[in-house]
Amino acid sequence: MSVVCAALVPAAPVLVPGLSGRVQPAAEAQDGARSVLRQLIDSSPDKVVVVAEGDHDGSFDQSAGLALYRLGGLPRPQDGETAAGDLLPLPLAIGAALLDDAGWAGATSYRLLSTAISSSEAAAYGAQLDDGDSRVGLLLLGNGSAKSSAKAPGSFDPNSEQFNAALLAMIEQGDRIAMSGLSADAAREQMSDVRLPLQVLAGVGSLGAAAGVIGYANEFRGVYYVCAAFNLDGSLA
Amino acid sequence: MSLRLGRGSFGDGEMLVMAIVNRTPDSFFDKGASWADDAAMERVHKVVAEGADIIDIGGVKAGPGEYVSPEDEAQRVIPFIAAVRAAYPDVVISVDTWRHEVGRAACEAGADVLNDAWGGVDPELADVAAEFSAGIICTHAGGATPRTRPHRVAYDDLMGDIIGRTTALAEAALSAGVPREGIVIDPGHDFGKNTWHSLEATRRTEEMVDTGWPVLVSTSNKDFIGETLDLPVDQRLIGSLAAVAVTAFAGARIFRVHAVEETRQVVDMVASIKGLREPSSTARGLA
Numbered sequence: 001m002s003v004v005c006a007a008l009v010p011a012a013p014v015l016v017p018g019l020s021g022r023v024q025p026a027a028e029a030q031d032g033a034r035s036v037l038r039q040l041i042d043s044s045p046d047k048v049v050v051v052a053e054g055d056h057d058g059s060f061d062q063s064a065g066l067a068l069y070r071l072g073g074l075p076r077p078q079d080g081e082t083a084a085g086d087l088l089p090l091p092l093a094i095g096a097a098l099l100d101d102a103g104w105a106g107a108t109s110y111r112l113l114s115t116a117i118s119s120s121e122a123a124a125y126g127a128q129l130d131d132g133d134s135r136v137g138l139l140l141l142g143n144g145s146a147k148s149s150a151k152a153p154g155s156f157d158p159n160s161e162q163f164n165a166a167l168l169a170m171i172e173q174g175d176r177i178a179m180s181g182l183s184a185d186a187a188r189e190q191m192s193d194v195r196l197p198l199q200v201l202a203g204v205g206s207l208g209a210a211a212g213v214i215g216y217a218n219e220f221r222g223v224y225y226v227c228a229a230f231n232l233d234g235s236l237a
Numbered sequence: 238m239s240l241r242l243g244r245g246s247f248g249d250g251e252m253l254v255m256a257i258v259n260r261t262p263d264s265f266f267d268k269g270a271s272w273a274d275d276a277a278m279e280r281v282h283k284v285v286a287e288g289a290d291i292i293d294i295g296g297v298k299a300g301p302g303e304y305v306s307p308e309d310e311a312q313r314v315i316p317f318i319a320a321v322r323a324a325y326p327d328v329v330i331s332v333d334t335w336r337h338e339v340g341r342a343a344c345e346a347g348a349d350v351l352n353d354a355w356g357g358v359d360p361e362l363a364d365v366a367a368e369f370s371a372g373i374i375c376t377h378a379g380g381a382t383p384r385t386r387p388h389r390v391a392y393d394d395l396m397g398d399i400i401g402r403t404t405a406l407a408e409a410a411l412s413a414g415v416p417r418e419g420i421v422i423d424p425g426h427d428f429g430k431n432t433w434h435s436l437e438a439t440r441r442t443e444e445m446v447d448t449g450w451p452v453l454v455s456t457s458n459k460d461f462i463g464e465t466l467d468l469p470v471d472q473r474l475i476g477s478l479a480a481v482a483v484t485a486f487a488g489a490r491i492f493r494v495h496a497v498e499e500t501r502q503v504v505d506m507v508a509s510i511k512g513l514r515e516p517s518s519t520a521r522g523l524a
Contacts, residue, residue: 013389019433023467070391072433090391146388153388155301191388223388 002130003138003204005043006230008171008212009033009098010143011052011091011193012223013071017101025220032216032227037102037139039213039229045137047107048099049129051200052091052141053115053193060110066093091141091193099139113196115188119180122196126203135233140201142194144168144224152222154191163190164224171212171228176202194226206232240451240490241418242291242372243349245329250513252485252504255291255331255493256284257457260313264298266458266470266495274317281321285328288501292325293352293493294318294343295333299428301384307336315342322347331374335383337361344369352376352493354455355383356425357406367414374421374453375406379429387429395434396441399424400448407450421491423453426480427461435461439480446488455493456480457500478503486511 013019014026015033024030040048067087069076088096092110099108113122129136144167145160146153152160163186170178179202187195201207212228219225240247247253258280262269271277281292296313297305305313318330331350332343335358340351344365351366353359356378366373377399379390392398403422410420424438424445435456445452456462462476463469474496481492481500485507494500508514 011389013431021432021464067391067393070393071389072392072395072431072437090389153386155386 002132002206002233003126003136004045004233005040006138006140006201006204006232007036007040008140008142008194008197008226008228009036009095010223010225010227011094011141012143012220012225013068013094014220016068016094016097019068019071019073029216029218029220029225029227032225033098034102036213036215036227036229037098037104039231040137040139041102041104043137043231043233044135045106046134047109048104048137048139050092050095050099050108050110050139050141051197052089052095052112053196054089054091054112055114056112057114057117058089058112060088060092060112062096062108064088064110066096068093068097095139095141113200115184115196117196119182119199119202122199123180123203126200127205129200130204130206138201138204140197142192142197144190144192144194144226146191146223148219148224149222154222156222157190160190160224163192164219167192167194167224168214168217168226170198171226172214174207174210174212174230176207201230204232238449238451239418240372240421241416242329242331243370243419244327245290245349247290250508251490252508252513253290253491254288254497254500254504255293255453255491256289256497257493257495258284258292258294259298260294260296260317261298263302264295265300274320277317278320278324281324284497285325287498289497291329291331291350291491292321293331293333293350294321294348295352296339297334297384299354299384300386307338310334310336310339311342314339315346318343318346318348331372335359335362337365340365344371350374353406354378354423354425354428355381356402356428357409358383360409363406363410363413363415366410366419370416370419372419372421373410373415374423375403375410376423376428377403377425379425381429387427387431390429390431390434392434395437396444399438400445403445404448404450420450421453422448422450423455426454426456427459430461432461432464435459436465439483442484442487442489451491452484452489453491453493454480454484454489456484457494457496474499482507
């Protein structure tokens with residue numbers, strides 16, 4: 001079998017129930033993320049692989065702790081409940097929490113990819129996932145420019161508009177060439193962490209026939225979110 | 238512990254109000270209200286009359302914005318510090334800067350305190366404080382670059398990080414020659430922190446107090462108050478005063494604020510509740 005469905009959501013803590021407060025300021029984005037995650041779950045994968053960018057490489061299984069307490073607002077695990085070496089890096093922990101919120105309780109593994117790796121290495125990882133015996137659901141974590149408005153974490157960069165538009169287009173079209181060509185420098189400049197997750201997707205063989213179904217695409221507090229699902233085996237209407 | 242901030246000496250347990258006077262056209266709360274020289278001096282007259290113990294003068298907006306060079310920053314604050322010093326020979330003046338060259342010029346113009354709000358980005362700032370026997374505020378910003386907003390910041394141990402970084406800065410200042418009673422630590426609300434972090438830092442102020450270093454808190458009208466109460470920046474006074482009351486009761490010593498008169502009342506009330514300040518009048522039931 002192969003990768004049967006992929007979903008893209010931002011690794012934004014504000015999307016995680018319990019971290020966003022009483023008013024839920026990003027409610028629309030939360031709904032968008034849930035909708036694409038439900039498509040991922042509805043594709044009936046045997047397991048979900050969660051992929052995000054980080055400052056180092058690492059593989060984790062579902063025994064790893066989430067450590068969301070590090071963001072504040074959630075209680076810290078009691079001593080002995082979670083070993084220090086078993087914590088998921090933050091973006092993967094966000095992915096795990098969002099999957100849980102969407103109702104996924106099946107097998108899950110996690111992969112953090114160092115920003116130092118190349119497009120072709122990321123694609124090779126995607127091809128490897130696509131070459132197994134099981135039905136794989138792929139959860140990709142990443143956002144567009146974090147310089148998309150005056151209130152953005154990285155202040156406003158006028159180039160963010162073009163960066164985000166190109167990102168949305170390649171997702172909507174399932175454009176593997178454009179995904180493979182995403183520049184590490186441009187992504188870094190825009191404080192975007194979506195390059196490697198999309199380049200993993202570009203390595204999945206059936207991507208060429210699958211457009212992204214957009215669940216949400218907008219900026220929130222200056223960070224551009226795209227929530228999208230890719231039906232890669234045609235099993236979903 | 239007594240405090241000695243340049244020319245200002247304050248007794249053990251005395252709570253001080255530090256008035257914010259921005260020499261910026263774009264700060265988040267006052268949006269340039271004291272950008273003009275006359276308006277800034279009027280603000281100084283007002284806050285002194287309202288009971289401010291320290292005047293904190295800053296020339297660069299904390300958030301992202303147009304680049305302000307050290308020369309431009311100095312031009313914004315140094316002549317004004319000299320003017321305030323001339324008008325008020327005894328008032329304690331603080332300069333809000335992370336740059337040692339601006340700090341040096343400020344001390345030469347009469348400043349008493351260097352408010353290092355970005356947490357030791359320029360280690361030479363402590364040397365300047367030592368050279369002029371000025372006070373220094375050692376702030377936790379989580380290693381953030383000046384004028385950046387927090388983005389998905391995480392701490393394995395928030396208070397451990399706050400206390401570890403601020404006391405290390407305090408010890409470094411002491412080693413550089415800054416008098417112990419002139420060194421203050423600040424948890425840095427909203428700097429390198431999300432709202433959950435700032436609330437926790439507020440709730441756990443006593444742990445900072447327990448380090449033995451005097452604690453300054455700067456919570457006035459900040460985003461964590463706005464997000465907590467879902468209020469815009471011009472409606473955060475009550476939340477700000479609540480944060481002052483809680484941290485004052487926990488033992489914080491200096492409160493950096495926009496609303497001096499209201500804060501003075503809260504601080505005095507808390508000091509009396511704690512038994513540190515005699516009430517102004519106690520005739521009720523005693524006639």
